[in-house]
Amino acid sequence: MVLPTKIEEARRVYIESLTETMAMYGLSPSMGRLYGTMFFHEDPMTLDEMMDLTGMSKTSMSTGVRALSSLKLVHKKWLKGVRKDLYEAEHDQVRSFVEFFCVMWDKEIELNARAISRTEDDLRKLLDEADITPEETTMIYNDLERLTKAKLYYAWLKELVKTFESGKIFEHVPVPKQEQVED
């Protein structure tokens, strides 16, 4: 039984690449390695198995797998007779992608909508102040216009999320079939 190591080594190349990709989107290395490991693992995994295979601490596995869960890259699986929590990587990567970005974009929308409102309010209040100069007034109007434009962006993004979440995006960008992809 010397091969498993070699298989793992082959896997490692892609796992590292996945890790780097996920780092691009702000996910930690441990999450990347964990996800990659789960990607190749046949059965749902326990925290202890993850610990063994990644060589990392149980705490990292616990927090990592929960984070991956909330991003919909991984999900809990229940198997009767098994007491430990089991997790497996989402099989459908396109779906994972879609959900991941919808989560991110939703966060973005919510976070910034709030901030825009506050900034707008503050700016409008300034317009009422007595000692405001004409330059400052135009400055404020410019800012408000910019924010109004920004809101259009967030409105669009909201629509985009809807298109992704509803699966409508696949009408316009269908998932290719095996045969349609040359190596």
Place this chain on the structure above:
Amino acid sequence: MVLPTKIEEARRVYIESLTETMAMYGLSPSMGRLYGTMFFHEDPMTLDEMMDLTGMSKTSMSTGVRALSSLKLVHKKWLKGVRKDLYEAEHDQVRSFVEFFCVMWDKEIELNARAISRTEDDLRKLLDEADITPEETTMIYNDLERLTKAKLYYAWLKELVKTFESGKIFEHVPVPKQEQVED
């Protein structure tokens, strides 16, 4: 002239929010603050102006603005008679969004396509080894199948990028008009 400070304070709320958003996608705080500052700034900015307004070092401005440039969130602007480099934030945020993600997704595709090929090759070679067990063989076939599925994902992603870059996405998810957005 007491107000400018107050205007800046109002702006700061949204700038911080933008910074947080960009942090979500793996961009550094300084890049976030810089972009936010440029978002509100009327004219194209020099590195020195950025330094003043953000209160950060010139080095940060230099590296930051170049990084933002390569992500298409900011672009150089040339004005005759001005010796210093000038930069301004991309006005069209939807466009920025689209280009940003296309850059990211392209990186992802290229990075992983390479890795998948290598992993596939390594796994196929293992199939030829003499001392391979049946279990290991099925293991390898499982892995190869997973990778084949993964390639479908990247093929889809490539199509998605095309749809975004070509602007075709706006046929399906149009940018709303002012009137269509209630606060």
Place this chain on the structure above:
DNA sequence: CAGTATGTACAGTTTATATTGTACGGTTTT
């Protein structure tokens, strides 16, 4: 009900990243 197993909070440590300051090469100005 004691004893064991499981997952997580939390503080501490390590590691990586972000940011700065100085120095330098290339350009323009005088």
Place this chain on the structure above:
DNA sequence: AAAACCGTACAATATAAACTGTACATACTG
């Protein structure tokens, strides 16, 4: 041609994030 200016490389530092180990709460087992 000297002087001033501008942007960036690079090393040093400050800051933040990732990661680990221990300890604990909860749930299960006998």
